[in-house]
Amino acid sequence: MNTRSSIFFALCLLLFFGCDKDPEPNELVLPSNLNVSLSVEAGLVVATATADKANFYTFAFFEDGETTEIESQDGTESYTYASSGTYEIRVRAHATPNDFIEVTESVSITVDPDTISGIPTAGYTTPTSYPGYTLVWADEFDGNALSGDWVHEIGNGDWGWGNNELQYYRQENVTVGGGYLQITAKEEPFNNFQYTSSRIKTQGRQSFLRGRIDIRAALPYGQGIWPALWMLGESFPTVGWPRCGEIDIMEMVGGSGTKDKTVHGTIHWDANGNHANYGGSNTLSGDVKFAEEFHVFSIIWDETAIRWLRDDIEYHVADISPADLSEFHSDFFFIFNVAVGGNWPGSPDASTVFPQTMTVDYVRVFQ
Numbered sequence: 001m002n003t004r005s006s007i008f009f010a011l012c013l014l015l016f017f018g019c020d021k022d023p024e025p026n027e028l029v030l031p032s033n034l035n036v037s038l039s040v041e042a043g044l045v046v047a048t049a050t051a052d053k054a055n056f057y058t059f060a061f062f063e064d065g066e067t068t069e070i071e072s073q074d075g076t077e078s079y080t081y082a083s084s085g086t087y088e089i090r091v092r093a094h095a096t097p098n099d100f101i102e103v104t105e106s107v108s109i110t111v112d113p114d115t116i117s118g119i120p121t122a123g124y125t126t127p128t129s130y131p132g133y134t135l136v137w138a139d140e141f142d143g144n145a146l147s148g149d150w151v152h153e154i155g156n157g158d159w160g161w162g163n164n165e166l167q168y169y170r171q172e173n174v175t176v177g178g179g180y181l182q183i184t185a186k187e188e189p190f191n192n193f194q195y196t197s198s199r200i201k202t203q204g205r206q207s208f209l210r211g212r213i214d215i216r217a218a219l220p221y222g223q224g225i226w227p228a229l230w231m232l233g234e235s236f237p238t239v240g241w242p243r244c245g246e247i248d249i250m251e252m253v254g255g256s257g258t259k260d261k262t263v264h265g266t267i268h269w270d271a272n273g274n275h276a277n278y279g280g281s282n283t284l285s286g287d288v289k290f291a292e293e294f295h296v297f298s299i300i301w302d303e304t305a306i307r308w309l310r311d312d313i314e315y316h317v318a319d320i321s322p323a324d325l326s327e328f329h330s331d332f333f334f335i336f337n338v339a340v341g342g343n344w345p346g347s348p349d350a351s352t353v354f355p356q357t358m359t360v361d362y363v364r365v366f367q
Contacts, residue, residue, distance in 0.1 A: 029053055031093035034101050038089070043082065043177065045107055049075040051093035058100075060090040064144060068172055073189050078355070080184075081109045082144040082177020119180060119218065119359050123294025124311040126214045126364075133366035137206055140362045141181040146174065149206045153199040153337075155191075162241070165226075166195050166341030166348075173198035180359050185225060185338045187354040195348075199337035207234045207331040210301045211367035215249060217297065219263075219290040220356035224348035225254035226339040227358045229297060231332035243270040245327025247306065248279070250297035252290060253345035254356075260289040263297065265308030265316045269327045280308060280316025294361060303329075336360065 031054040039046040049057050049072075060069045061079040070077050081087060087109060092102040128135060139147060152171045160166065168191050175182045185197040215229050228251045233244030246268035254260050266279030284290065298309040306328065308316040320328040338358050341347045348354075 028095060028099055030095050030099060031055075031101055034091070034093045034103055036089075036091045036103055036105055038105060038107055040107060040109065043080050043109055044078060045081065045089070045109070046076065046078045047089055047091060047105075049091045049093060051075075051101070053095065054093035055096070056094050058092045058094065060092075062088045062090070066145075070172055071190075077188075078186075080175045080177070080182065082175060084110050118357075119178075119182075120291075120293050123216075123218065124296050125216060125294070125361075126296045126298070126312070128364070130212060130366055133212055136211070136365050136367045137208070138362060138364040139181075140179060141176050141360065142179055143176060145176050146181070146200065149202050150200045151203065151205065153201060153335075156193060160342060161199075161339070163339070163342040163344065165339045166193065166224075167197040167339060168193040168195070169199045169337070170196050171198065172196075174200060180361055181336070182357050182359050183227075183336060183338045184355045184357045185220065185340050187348075195340040195354075197338045197340060199335065201232075201333060201335045203232070203234070203236075203333040203335075205333075207333040208365050208367070209329070209331045210303070211365055212298065212300050213249060213363070213365050214296050214298045215363045216294050216361040217250070218292075218294050218359045218361075219252055220338060220358050221254045221260040221289050221291040222348065222352040222356060223255040224341050224345050224352055225252075225356050226342055226345045227252055227254075228335070228337055228339070229360075229363075230335050232335060233327055234331045234333055235327075242268045242275045243327065245269050245330070245332070247299065247301075247328070247332060249299050249308070255345065256351070258283050260291065263290065263310060265297075265299070267306060267318050267320070267325075267328065269325055271324055278318050282308075282310045282313070282315040294359075301328075334363065 031051040034051040036049045047059055057072045057075045059077040060067055088104055090104045092100040094100040156168050173184050183198045190196050219227050229249045231247040236244040248266040251264045261284040262281050264279055264281045268277045295311055300307045304321045306318045307314055
């Protein structure tokens with residue numbers, strides 16, 4: 001066989017055996033060099049993880065037999081512990097949801113109930129009884145979890161809860177400890193949203209018609225931050241909004257100027273097929289923001305009127321005696337939330353500091 005024939009024969013063999021062999025699949029490469037650092041301030045822990053070739057991370061915070069697991073793209077997550085103790089934190093660096101490496105760290109927590117997560121130590125307070133009234137329901141937020149009177153609302157609702165809000169509501173943004181409820185808005189990617197927060201309600205668990213309602217709270221602040229303590233009529237599932245009626249005990253749209261110092265009290269109702277509302281506002285004097293001290297936001301609601309008070313100072317009254325305001329003569333349930341962005345406050349900007357927390361000391365209903 002001459003040289004040219006030999007080369008031709010070798011090429012034929014190469015093509016024959018080469019075409020008959022499937023390509024090797026890509027080999028899975030696990031992350032490596034996982035390092036975790038922990039920053040601790042009172043009950044707040046900020047965990048930061050780095051690893052080579054990690055596509056995402058998960059953080060598991062263990063506390064009193066419960067596990068809170070959070071996914072993170074950037075390798076940073078925070079968690080607030082409710083009480084002192086030594087806890088484990090598990091961090092995983094993932095190639096895929098089922099392929100990962102992990103480390104477990106221990107952290108020692110010392111919680112002072114008066115200073116946990118920057119909770120103010122001063123502010124206004126109200127009594128547990130009033131002449132002519134009986135305390136019919138209260139939540140003092142004792143313990144380490146929400147009571148059975150509350151349920152979570154999850155997601156971004158329809159059209160950003162009807163307001164083009166920017167956050168995704170999650171259970172993980174609520175903590176209870178040291179006698180306080182905390183709802184924290186965070187700047188973090190989740191389910192295609194850039195912000196997370198929480199929204200809780202007593203719908204189907206606790207609802208009320210008339211009385212005095214006191215809510216003691218310290219508010220978040222900043223452009224695009226929108227905390228609210230409010231109520232919706234129990235008829236909402238059947239008649240919708242605004243026919244169910246809405247009572248905003250307190251809303252604040254954060255931002256520069258007097259925005260972080262001003263709260264609003266408003267009612268919303270249906271007026272012959274049109275949305276109607278009537279509201280008033282109250283602004284603190286001096287340079288103090290609502291974030292710096294506790295204040296008590298109240299309504300006194302009877303057969304003819306709803307009155308709004310801030311620290312027992314009345315600042316707005318709505319007459320609900322007209323027949324077309326019949327919404328306000330039925331039961332209402334509570335909603336507490338911190339929204340980010342939306343039609344009213346606008347979006348956060350470079351001046352907005354995250355995370356932002358609304359802290360509630362108590363809610364009390366007297367009739």
